[in-house]
Amino acid sequence: MKLKNTFILIAFVVLCFACATNPFTGKKTMALVPNSQLFPTAFAQYDQFLTENKVVTGTKDAEMITRVGQRIAVAAERWLNANGYEGYLEDYKWEYNLVDDKTVNAWCMPGGKIVFYTGILPIAKNEAGVAAIMGHEVAHALANHGQQRMSAAYIQAGVALAGNIAIKDEQDRNAFNQYYGVGSQVGAMLPFSRAHETEADKIGIYLMAIAGYNPDEASLLWERMKANSGGSSTPEILSTHPSNDSRIANLKALAPKAKEEAAKFGVTTFRE
Template identity: 35%
Template sequence: MYRRLLLPFFLLGLLAFLAGCGETPTGRSQVALVPNPLMDDMGQDAFNQLRERQPVSGNAQANRLVQCVAEHVIAGAEASYLGLDFPKRWDVVVFEDPSPNAFALPGGHIGVHSGLLQVAETPAQLAAVVGHEVAHVLADHGNERLTQQLGIKAVLLVVGLLGEGDFGSQQLMQALGIGAQLGIRLPFSRAHEEEADLMGLEIMARAGFDPQQSVALWQNMAANGGDQPPEFLSTHPAHETRIRGLEQALEDATAIYRSATPADCS
Protein backbone atom coordinates (compact mmCIF):
# COMPACT_ATOMS: atom_id res chain seq x y z
CA MET A 1 0.00 0.00 0.00
CA TYR A 2 2.72 2.48 1.00
CA ARG A 3 4.86 1.55 -1.99
CA ARG A 4 1.91 2.22 -4.27
CA LEU A 5 1.40 5.64 -2.75
CA LEU A 6 5.08 6.61 -2.69
CA LEU A 7 5.99 5.65 -6.26
CA PRO A 8 4.06 8.45 -8.02
CA PHE A 9 5.52 11.02 -5.64
CA PHE A 10 8.98 9.61 -6.32
CA LEU A 11 8.35 10.08 -10.04
CA LEU A 12 7.14 13.64 -9.49
CA GLY A 13 10.29 14.28 -7.48
CA LEU A 14 12.37 12.89 -10.33
CA LEU A 15 10.66 15.28 -12.75
CA ALA A 16 11.36 18.16 -10.38
CA PHE A 17 15.03 17.12 -10.26
CA LEU A 18 15.18 17.04 -14.05
CA ALA A 19 13.75 20.56 -14.14
CA GLY A 20 17.09 21.85 -12.89
CA CYS A 21 18.96 20.40 -15.86
CA GLY A 22 18.39 23.31 -18.24
CA GLU A 23 17.72 27.04 -18.28
CA THR A 24 15.66 29.42 -20.36
CA PRO A 25 17.29 32.57 -21.82
CA THR A 26 16.23 34.45 -18.67
CA GLY A 27 17.93 31.91 -16.37
CA ARG A 28 14.79 30.10 -15.18
CA SER A 29 15.27 26.37 -14.57
CA GLN A 30 13.59 24.29 -17.26
CA VAL A 31 13.08 20.71 -18.36
CA ALA A 32 12.53 20.40 -22.11
CA LEU A 33 13.28 16.85 -23.22
CA VAL A 34 11.62 16.62 -26.65
CA PRO A 35 14.30 16.70 -29.41
CA ASN A 36 14.36 20.05 -31.20
CA PRO A 37 14.10 18.51 -34.70
CA LEU A 38 10.88 16.82 -33.62
CA MET A 39 9.53 20.11 -32.24
CA ASP A 40 10.40 21.81 -35.55
CA ASP A 41 8.59 19.09 -37.50
CA MET A 42 5.51 19.45 -35.32
CA GLY A 43 5.61 23.21 -35.78
CA GLN A 44 5.84 22.83 -39.55
CA ASP A 45 2.96 20.32 -39.64
CA ALA A 46 0.75 22.53 -37.45
CA PHE A 47 1.47 25.60 -39.59
CA ASN A 48 0.72 23.70 -42.80
CA GLN A 49 -2.59 22.52 -41.38
CA LEU A 50 -3.50 26.07 -40.38
CA ARG A 51 -2.77 27.34 -43.88
CA GLU A 52 -5.05 24.64 -45.31
CA ARG A 53 -7.93 25.36 -42.93
CA GLN A 54 -7.66 29.10 -42.39
CA PRO A 55 -8.01 31.69 -45.18
CA VAL A 56 -4.93 33.85 -45.71
CA SER A 57 -5.44 37.60 -45.86
CA GLY A 58 -5.20 39.26 -49.24
CA ASN A 59 -4.94 42.73 -47.72
CA ALA A 60 -1.67 44.05 -49.16
CA GLN A 61 -1.32 46.84 -46.62
CA ALA A 62 -1.84 44.49 -43.68
CA ASN A 63 0.67 42.02 -45.11
CA ARG A 64 3.32 44.71 -45.63
CA LEU A 65 2.84 45.98 -42.08
CA VAL A 66 3.08 42.53 -40.49
CA GLN A 67 6.08 41.54 -42.61
CA CYS A 68 7.91 44.75 -41.72
CA VAL A 69 7.23 44.43 -38.00
CA ALA A 70 8.19 40.75 -37.99
CA GLU A 71 11.48 41.42 -39.79
CA HIS A 72 12.45 44.07 -37.25
CA VAL A 73 11.37 41.89 -34.32
CA ILE A 74 13.37 38.90 -35.56
CA ALA A 75 16.44 41.11 -35.97
CA GLY A 76 15.89 42.45 -32.45
CA ALA A 77 15.60 38.91 -31.10
CA GLU A 78 18.83 37.83 -32.77
CA ALA A 79 20.60 40.87 -31.32
CA SER A 80 19.16 40.25 -27.85
CA TYR A 81 19.96 36.54 -27.62
CA LEU A 82 23.19 35.97 -29.49
CA GLY A 83 23.82 32.46 -28.15
CA LEU A 84 20.59 30.90 -29.37
CA ASP A 85 20.02 28.90 -32.54
CA PHE A 86 17.56 30.72 -34.80
CA PRO A 87 15.62 29.33 -37.75
CA LYS A 88 17.30 30.12 -41.06
CA ARG A 89 14.08 31.65 -42.30
CA TRP A 90 10.72 32.61 -40.83
CA ASP A 91 7.34 32.16 -42.49
CA VAL A 92 5.07 35.10 -41.66
CA VAL A 93 1.38 34.82 -42.57
CA VAL A 94 -1.64 37.04 -41.89
CA PHE A 95 -4.74 34.88 -41.40
CA GLU A 96 -8.29 36.12 -41.87
CA ASP A 97 -9.60 35.70 -38.35
CA PRO A 98 -11.46 38.34 -36.31
CA SER A 99 -9.92 37.28 -32.99
CA PRO A 100 -7.10 39.58 -31.76
CA ASN A 101 -4.44 36.91 -31.66
CA ALA A 102 -1.02 35.88 -32.96
CA PHE A 103 1.26 32.89 -32.51
CA ALA A 104 4.73 31.57 -33.30
CA LEU A 105 5.66 27.92 -33.76
CA PRO A 106 8.95 26.02 -33.49
CA GLY A 107 10.86 25.94 -36.75
CA GLY A 108 10.25 29.61 -37.59
CA HIS A 109 6.55 30.22 -38.24
CA ILE A 110 4.62 33.35 -37.27
CA GLY A 111 0.88 33.78 -37.71
CA VAL A 112 -1.04 37.01 -37.11
CA HIS A 113 -4.84 37.19 -37.10
CA SER A 114 -6.35 40.08 -38.99
CA GLY A 115 -8.39 40.91 -35.88
CA LEU A 116 -5.22 41.80 -34.00
CA LEU A 117 -4.69 44.74 -36.35
CA GLN A 118 -7.91 46.26 -35.01
CA VAL A 119 -6.56 46.18 -31.43
CA ALA A 120 -2.86 46.90 -32.05
CA GLU A 121 -3.20 50.54 -33.07
CA THR A 122 0.46 51.16 -33.92
CA PRO A 123 3.34 49.13 -35.38
CA ALA A 124 4.96 49.17 -31.93
CA GLN A 125 1.87 47.61 -30.37
CA LEU A 126 1.94 44.91 -33.03
CA ALA A 127 5.65 44.41 -32.30
CA ALA A 128 4.81 43.84 -28.63
CA VAL A 129 2.63 40.86 -29.58
CA VAL A 130 4.99 39.45 -32.21
CA GLY A 131 7.97 39.83 -29.86
CA HIS A 132 6.04 38.02 -27.13
CA GLU A 133 5.20 35.13 -29.46
CA VAL A 134 8.76 34.83 -30.80
CA ALA A 135 9.96 34.76 -27.18
CA HIS A 136 7.80 31.68 -26.54
CA VAL A 137 9.73 29.89 -29.29
CA LEU A 138 13.15 31.09 -28.17
CA ALA A 139 12.47 29.97 -24.59
CA ASP A 140 11.32 26.48 -25.70
CA HIS A 141 8.01 26.92 -23.90
CA GLY A 142 6.22 24.50 -26.22
CA ASN A 143 8.86 21.85 -25.56
CA GLU A 144 8.66 22.43 -21.82
CA ARG A 145 4.87 22.23 -21.77
CA LEU A 146 4.84 19.04 -23.84
CA THR A 147 7.48 17.49 -21.56
CA GLN A 148 5.36 18.34 -18.51
CA GLN A 149 2.25 16.81 -20.04
CA LEU A 150 4.08 13.62 -20.93
CA GLY A 151 5.49 13.41 -17.41
CA ILE A 152 2.09 13.92 -15.79
CA LYS A 153 0.52 11.25 -17.99
CA ALA A 154 3.32 8.83 -17.13
CA VAL A 155 2.74 9.31 -13.39
CA LEU A 156 -1.01 8.84 -13.68
CA LEU A 157 -0.49 5.73 -15.82
CA VAL A 158 1.78 4.18 -13.19
CA VAL A 159 -0.75 4.93 -10.44
CA GLY A 160 -3.50 3.33 -12.51
CA LEU A 161 -1.45 0.21 -13.20
CA LEU A 162 -0.53 -0.19 -9.54
CA GLY A 163 -4.09 0.38 -8.32
CA GLU A 164 -5.57 -2.35 -10.53
CA GLY A 165 -9.02 -0.77 -10.30
CA ASP A 166 -8.88 -0.23 -6.53
CA PHE A 167 -11.31 2.55 -5.48
CA GLY A 168 -8.74 4.27 -3.28
CA SER A 169 -6.27 4.31 -6.14
CA GLN A 170 -8.89 5.84 -8.43
CA GLN A 171 -9.45 8.60 -5.90
CA LEU A 172 -5.70 9.16 -5.73
CA MET A 173 -5.51 9.38 -9.53
CA GLN A 174 -8.28 11.97 -9.55
CA ALA A 175 -6.55 13.98 -6.84
CA LEU A 176 -3.22 13.83 -8.66
CA GLY A 177 -4.90 14.84 -11.90
CA ILE A 178 -6.53 17.90 -10.32
CA GLY A 179 -3.32 18.76 -8.48
CA ALA A 180 -1.32 18.49 -11.68
CA GLN A 181 -3.77 20.76 -13.50
CA LEU A 182 -3.79 23.51 -10.85
CA GLY A 183 -0.29 23.02 -9.47
CA ILE A 184 1.79 22.33 -12.57
CA ARG A 185 0.12 23.02 -15.92
CA LEU A 186 -1.56 26.34 -15.18
CA PRO A 187 1.17 27.98 -13.08
CA PHE A 188 3.83 26.94 -15.56
CA SER A 189 1.72 28.36 -18.37
CA ARG A 190 1.42 31.65 -16.51
CA ALA A 191 5.18 31.57 -15.91
CA HIS A 192 5.67 31.12 -19.65
CA GLU A 193 3.45 34.11 -20.38
CA GLU A 194 5.25 36.34 -17.89
CA GLU A 195 8.65 35.25 -19.19
CA ALA A 196 7.58 35.86 -22.80
CA ASP A 197 6.32 39.31 -21.81
CA LEU A 198 9.71 40.33 -20.41
CA MET A 199 11.70 38.78 -23.25
CA GLY A 200 9.35 40.32 -25.79
CA LEU A 201 9.74 43.73 -24.18
CA GLU A 202 13.51 43.59 -24.61
CA ILE A 203 13.17 42.24 -28.14
CA MET A 204 10.83 45.01 -29.29
CA ALA A 205 12.99 47.67 -27.68
CA ARG A 206 16.15 46.40 -29.35
CA ALA A 207 14.20 46.19 -32.63
CA GLY A 208 13.52 49.94 -32.39
CA PHE A 209 9.92 49.94 -31.14
CA ASP A 210 8.91 52.03 -28.12
CA PRO A 211 8.37 49.55 -25.24
CA GLN A 212 5.84 51.92 -23.66
CA GLN A 213 3.48 50.79 -26.38
CA SER A 214 3.39 47.31 -24.87
CA VAL A 215 1.41 48.69 -21.93
CA ALA A 216 -0.94 50.53 -24.30
CA LEU A 217 -1.43 47.30 -26.25
CA TRP A 218 -2.51 45.33 -23.19
CA GLN A 219 -4.76 48.15 -22.08
CA ASN A 220 -6.45 47.83 -25.47
CA MET A 221 -6.62 44.06 -25.00
CA ALA A 222 -8.26 44.54 -21.59
CA ALA A 223 -10.81 46.92 -23.09
CA ASN A 224 -11.65 44.45 -25.87
CA GLY A 225 -11.27 41.16 -24.02
CA GLY A 226 -14.29 41.08 -21.70
CA ASP A 227 -14.24 39.15 -18.44
CA GLN A 228 -11.39 36.78 -17.58
CA PRO A 229 -11.53 33.67 -15.38
CA PRO A 230 -9.92 33.86 -11.92
CA GLU A 231 -6.15 34.15 -12.36
CA PHE A 232 -5.36 30.97 -10.40
CA LEU A 233 -7.54 29.01 -12.88
CA SER A 234 -6.15 30.64 -16.00
CA THR A 235 -3.20 29.83 -18.22
CA HIS A 236 -2.62 33.56 -18.72
CA PRO A 237 -2.01 36.30 -16.16
CA ALA A 238 -4.82 38.76 -15.56
CA HIS A 239 -4.52 41.88 -17.70
CA GLU A 240 -3.74 43.99 -14.63
CA THR A 241 -0.98 41.61 -13.55
CA ARG A 242 0.52 41.60 -17.04
CA ILE A 243 0.47 45.39 -17.30
CA ARG A 244 2.02 45.77 -13.85
CA GLY A 245 4.86 43.40 -14.77
CA LEU A 246 5.56 45.27 -17.99
CA GLU A 247 5.55 48.63 -16.22
CA GLN A 248 8.11 47.36 -13.73
CA ALA A 249 10.46 46.38 -16.59
CA LEU A 250 9.98 49.54 -18.66
CA GLU A 251 13.00 51.43 -17.32
CA ASP A 252 15.54 48.89 -18.58
CA ALA A 253 13.66 48.35 -21.84
CA THR A 254 13.46 52.10 -22.47
CA ALA A 255 17.22 52.41 -22.04
CA ILE A 256 17.68 49.70 -24.70
CA TYR A 257 15.20 51.46 -26.99
CA ARG A 258 17.04 54.78 -26.72
CA SER A 259 20.22 53.15 -27.99
CA ALA A 260 18.48 51.35 -30.88
CA THR A 261 17.75 52.60 -34.39
CA PRO A 262 14.02 53.45 -34.53
CA ALA A 263 12.00 51.03 -36.65
CA ASP A 264 9.91 52.51 -39.45
CA CYS A 265 6.94 50.37 -40.46
CA SER A 266 4.54 53.25 -41.05
Protein backbone atom coordinates in the same frame (compact mmCIF):
# COMPACT_ATOMS: atom_id res chain seq x y z
CA MET B 1 2.35 3.50 -3.97
CA LYS B 2 2.02 6.20 -1.37
CA LEU B 3 1.21 9.77 -2.47
CA LYS B 4 4.55 10.91 -1.07
CA ASN B 5 6.39 8.47 -3.31
CA THR B 6 4.43 9.74 -6.29
CA PHE B 7 5.66 13.27 -5.74
CA ILE B 8 9.21 11.97 -5.28
CA LEU B 9 8.86 10.25 -8.64
CA ILE B 10 7.65 13.49 -10.23
CA ALA B 11 10.66 15.39 -8.86
CA PHE B 12 13.04 12.66 -9.99
CA VAL B 13 11.69 12.61 -13.53
CA VAL B 14 11.81 16.40 -13.81
CA LEU B 15 15.39 16.55 -12.57
CA CYS B 16 16.48 13.78 -14.92
CA PHE B 17 15.12 15.54 -17.98
CA ALA B 18 15.73 19.21 -17.11
CA CYS B 19 18.61 19.28 -19.51
CA ALA B 20 18.02 22.31 -21.73
CA THR B 21 18.91 25.92 -20.85
CA ASN B 22 16.70 28.93 -21.49
CA PRO B 23 19.14 31.55 -22.86
CA PHE B 24 17.00 34.43 -21.66
CA THR B 25 16.78 33.29 -18.03
CA GLY B 26 19.66 30.85 -17.65
CA LYS B 27 17.23 28.37 -16.09
CA LYS B 28 17.23 24.66 -16.80
CA THR B 29 14.10 23.56 -18.66
CA MET B 30 12.47 20.28 -19.61
CA ALA B 31 13.23 19.08 -23.12
CA LEU B 32 11.82 15.60 -23.59
CA VAL B 33 11.01 16.40 -27.23
CA PRO B 34 14.12 17.60 -29.11
CA ASN B 35 13.82 20.55 -31.49
CA SER B 36 15.10 18.30 -34.28
CA GLN B 37 11.80 16.45 -33.95
CA LEU B 38 9.58 19.34 -32.86
CA PHE B 39 10.47 21.87 -35.57
CA PRO B 40 9.71 19.73 -38.66
CA THR B 41 6.38 18.73 -37.15
CA ALA B 42 5.53 22.36 -36.42
CA PHE B 43 6.55 23.44 -39.93
CA ALA B 44 4.32 20.80 -41.50
CA GLN B 45 1.37 21.80 -39.30
CA TYR B 46 1.91 25.44 -40.20
CA ASP B 47 1.92 24.73 -43.93
CA GLN B 48 -1.27 22.70 -43.53
CA PHE B 49 -2.88 25.55 -41.58
CA LEU B 50 -2.09 28.02 -44.36
CA THR B 51 -3.77 25.82 -46.98
CA GLU B 52 -6.94 25.70 -44.87
CA ASN B 53 -7.21 29.42 -44.10
CA LYS B 54 -7.40 32.68 -46.05
CA VAL B 55 -3.93 34.25 -46.02
CA VAL B 56 -3.90 38.01 -46.65
CA THR B 57 -1.15 39.15 -49.03
CA GLY B 58 -0.16 42.38 -50.74
CA THR B 59 -1.89 44.73 -48.28
CA LYS B 60 -0.37 47.33 -45.98
CA ASP B 61 -1.36 45.26 -42.97
CA ALA B 62 0.26 42.11 -44.37
CA GLU B 63 3.42 44.07 -45.17
CA MET B 64 3.42 45.50 -41.64
CA ILE B 65 3.23 42.02 -40.09
CA THR B 66 6.24 40.91 -42.13
CA ARG B 67 8.17 44.11 -41.40
CA VAL B 68 7.59 43.95 -37.66
CA GLY B 69 8.36 40.24 -37.57
CA GLN B 70 11.65 40.70 -39.37
CA ARG B 71 12.68 43.48 -36.99
CA ILE B 72 11.81 41.36 -33.95
CA ALA B 73 13.80 38.43 -35.41
CA VAL B 74 16.83 40.68 -35.96
CA ALA B 75 16.50 42.01 -32.41
CA ALA B 76 16.42 38.46 -31.07
CA GLU B 77 19.53 37.52 -33.00
CA ARG B 78 21.36 40.65 -31.84
CA TRP B 79 20.51 39.89 -28.21
CA LEU B 80 21.46 36.23 -28.46
CA ASN B 81 24.76 36.96 -30.21
CA ALA B 82 25.64 39.62 -27.66
CA ASN B 83 24.99 37.19 -24.82
CA GLY B 84 27.02 34.28 -26.10
CA TYR B 85 24.35 32.32 -27.97
CA GLU B 86 25.62 32.62 -31.54
CA GLY B 87 23.91 30.13 -33.81
CA TYR B 88 20.94 29.64 -31.47
CA LEU B 89 18.53 30.53 -34.29
CA GLU B 90 20.22 28.38 -36.91
CA ASP B 91 17.28 25.97 -37.24
CA TYR B 92 14.57 28.65 -37.07
CA LYS B 93 12.69 29.26 -40.32
CA TRP B 94 10.97 32.59 -39.84
CA GLU B 95 7.69 33.13 -41.66
CA TYR B 96 5.03 35.75 -41.04
CA ASN B 97 1.45 35.54 -42.29
CA LEU B 98 -1.72 37.56 -41.76
CA VAL B 99 -4.89 35.44 -41.83
CA ASP B 100 -8.37 36.80 -42.49
CA ASP B 101 -10.17 35.78 -39.30
CA LYS B 102 -12.11 37.76 -36.68
CA THR B 103 -10.44 35.85 -33.84
CA VAL B 104 -8.48 38.14 -31.51
CA ASN B 105 -5.27 36.13 -31.52
CA ALA B 106 -1.75 35.66 -32.84
CA TRP B 107 0.74 32.84 -32.36
CA CYS B 108 4.23 31.64 -33.13
CA MET B 109 4.95 27.95 -33.53
CA PRO B 110 8.22 26.34 -32.45
CA GLY B 111 10.88 27.27 -34.98
CA GLY B 112 9.50 30.70 -35.87
CA LYS B 113 6.29 30.22 -37.87
CA ILE B 114 3.97 33.14 -37.09
CA VAL B 115 0.30 33.91 -37.72
CA PHE B 116 -1.61 37.10 -36.94
CA TYR B 117 -5.38 37.13 -37.27
CA THR B 118 -6.94 40.28 -38.72
CA GLY B 119 -9.23 40.37 -35.67
CA ILE B 120 -6.39 41.43 -33.39
CA LEU B 121 -5.25 44.38 -35.51
CA PRO B 122 -7.84 46.90 -34.22
CA ILE B 123 -6.70 46.15 -30.66
CA ALA B 124 -3.03 46.35 -31.64
CA LYS B 125 -4.02 49.80 -32.98
CA ASN B 126 -0.58 50.72 -34.34
CA GLU B 127 2.73 49.20 -35.40
CA ALA B 128 4.16 49.33 -31.89
CA GLY B 129 1.11 47.43 -30.66
CA VAL B 130 1.76 44.78 -33.31
CA ALA B 131 5.39 44.68 -32.13
CA ALA B 132 4.26 44.10 -28.54
CA ILE B 133 2.17 41.12 -29.67
CA MET B 134 4.88 39.87 -32.03
CA GLY B 135 7.57 40.12 -29.37
CA HIS B 136 5.47 38.14 -26.92
CA GLU B 137 4.61 35.38 -29.38
CA VAL B 138 8.17 35.11 -30.70
CA ALA B 139 9.39 34.93 -27.10
CA HIS B 140 7.37 31.75 -26.58
CA ALA B 141 9.23 30.13 -29.46
CA LEU B 142 12.65 31.45 -28.47
CA ALA B 143 12.26 30.21 -24.89
CA ASN B 144 11.05 26.80 -26.13
CA HIS B 145 7.80 27.05 -24.21
CA GLY B 146 6.07 24.66 -26.61
CA GLN B 147 8.78 22.09 -25.98
CA GLN B 148 8.44 22.54 -22.23
CA ARG B 149 4.63 22.24 -22.28
CA MET B 150 4.84 19.01 -24.27
CA SER B 151 7.46 17.68 -21.86
CA ALA B 152 5.33 18.60 -18.84
CA ALA B 153 2.27 16.96 -20.38
CA TYR B 154 4.25 13.75 -20.97
CA ILE B 155 5.41 13.75 -17.34
CA GLN B 156 1.89 14.47 -16.10
CA ALA B 157 0.50 11.58 -18.13
CA GLY B 158 3.40 9.29 -17.20
CA VAL B 159 2.95 9.83 -13.48
CA ALA B 160 -0.80 9.26 -13.81
CA LEU B 161 -0.15 5.98 -15.62
CA ALA B 162 2.46 4.92 -13.05
CA GLY B 163 0.05 5.69 -10.22
CA ASN B 164 -2.72 3.65 -11.80
CA ILE B 165 -0.40 0.70 -12.30
CA ALA B 166 1.12 0.85 -8.82
CA ILE B 167 -2.06 1.42 -6.80
CA LYS B 168 -3.85 -1.90 -6.58
CA ASP B 169 -6.78 -0.93 -4.38
CA GLU B 170 -9.59 0.43 -6.57
CA GLN B 171 -10.79 2.95 -3.99
CA ASP B 172 -7.28 4.29 -3.47
CA ARG B 173 -6.74 4.40 -7.23
CA ASN B 174 -9.93 6.37 -7.78
CA ALA B 175 -8.90 8.82 -5.04
CA PHE B 176 -5.47 9.17 -6.62
CA ASN B 177 -6.96 9.93 -10.04
CA GLN B 178 -9.34 12.48 -8.58
CA TYR B 179 -6.80 14.36 -6.50
CA TYR B 180 -3.93 13.99 -8.93
CA GLY B 181 -6.02 15.24 -11.85
CA VAL B 182 -7.10 18.41 -10.07
CA GLY B 183 -3.87 18.88 -8.12
CA SER B 184 -1.51 18.48 -11.07
CA GLN B 185 -3.60 20.89 -13.16
CA VAL B 186 -4.20 23.66 -10.61
CA GLY B 187 -0.99 23.15 -8.67
CA ALA B 188 1.44 22.51 -11.52
CA MET B 189 0.27 22.82 -15.13
CA LEU B 190 -1.63 26.10 -14.82
CA PRO B 191 1.08 27.88 -12.79
CA PHE B 192 3.60 26.51 -15.31
CA SER B 193 1.61 28.07 -18.16
CA ARG B 194 1.18 31.40 -16.32
CA ALA B 195 4.93 31.50 -15.68
CA HIS B 196 5.52 31.06 -19.40
CA GLU B 197 3.20 33.96 -20.19
CA THR B 198 4.97 36.23 -17.72
CA GLU B 199 8.34 35.15 -19.08
CA ALA B 200 7.20 35.83 -22.65
CA ASP B 201 5.96 39.27 -21.62
CA LYS B 202 9.41 40.14 -20.29
CA ILE B 203 11.37 38.73 -23.22
CA GLY B 204 8.89 40.23 -25.68
CA ILE B 205 9.03 43.77 -24.32
CA TYR B 206 12.83 43.65 -24.41
CA LEU B 207 12.78 42.43 -28.01
CA MET B 208 10.34 45.10 -29.16
CA ALA B 209 12.50 47.80 -27.56
CA ILE B 210 15.69 46.47 -29.17
CA ALA B 211 13.77 46.39 -32.46
CA GLY B 212 13.08 50.10 -32.00
CA TYR B 213 9.46 50.04 -30.84
CA ASN B 214 8.26 51.96 -27.80
CA PRO B 215 7.93 49.45 -24.93
CA ASP B 216 5.43 51.74 -23.20
CA GLU B 217 2.96 50.48 -25.80
CA ALA B 218 2.95 46.97 -24.30
CA SER B 219 0.94 47.90 -21.20
CA LEU B 220 -1.35 50.10 -23.30
CA LEU B 221 -2.00 47.12 -25.55
CA TRP B 222 -3.11 45.05 -22.56
CA GLU B 223 -5.35 47.84 -21.36
CA ARG B 224 -7.07 47.60 -24.74
CA MET B 225 -7.14 43.80 -24.42
CA LYS B 226 -8.84 44.18 -21.05
CA ALA B 227 -11.38 46.63 -22.46
CA ASN B 228 -12.09 44.27 -25.35
CA SER B 229 -12.84 41.44 -22.92
CA GLY B 230 -15.31 43.64 -21.10
CA GLY B 231 -13.12 43.55 -18.02
CA SER B 232 -14.15 39.99 -17.20
CA SER B 233 -11.71 37.12 -16.95
CA THR B 234 -11.25 33.68 -15.41
CA PRO B 235 -9.80 33.81 -11.87
CA GLU B 236 -6.03 33.81 -12.27
CA ILE B 237 -5.53 30.62 -10.25
CA LEU B 238 -7.73 28.72 -12.74
CA SER B 239 -6.31 30.34 -15.86
CA THR B 240 -3.43 29.59 -18.21
CA HIS B 241 -2.67 33.33 -18.27
CA PRO B 242 -1.99 35.96 -15.62
CA SER B 243 -4.85 38.39 -15.05
CA ASN B 244 -5.03 41.46 -17.27
CA ASP B 245 -4.29 43.72 -14.30
CA SER B 246 -1.21 41.68 -13.36
CA ARG B 247 0.12 41.88 -16.90
CA ILE B 248 -0.52 45.60 -17.21
CA ALA B 249 1.30 46.33 -13.93
CA ASN B 250 4.17 44.03 -14.83
CA LEU B 251 4.62 45.53 -18.31
CA LYS B 252 4.56 49.07 -16.94
CA ALA B 253 7.34 48.13 -14.53
CA LEU B 254 9.35 46.44 -17.28
CA ALA B 255 9.17 49.27 -19.83
CA PRO B 256 12.02 51.38 -18.33
CA LYS B 257 14.20 48.27 -18.05
CA ALA B 258 13.46 47.42 -21.69
CA LYS B 259 14.60 50.89 -22.73
CA GLU B 260 17.81 50.41 -20.76
CA GLU B 261 18.38 47.08 -22.51
CA ALA B 262 17.74 48.66 -25.92
CA ALA B 263 20.26 51.40 -25.14
CA LYS B 264 22.97 48.70 -24.89
CA PHE B 265 22.37 48.14 -28.60
CA GLY B 266 22.39 51.84 -29.45
CA VAL B 267 18.59 52.14 -29.62
CA THR B 268 17.43 55.27 -27.81
CA THR B 269 14.50 56.46 -29.94
CA PHE B 270 11.39 54.41 -30.55
CA ARG B 271 8.68 54.00 -33.16
CA GLU B 272 5.04 54.22 -32.13
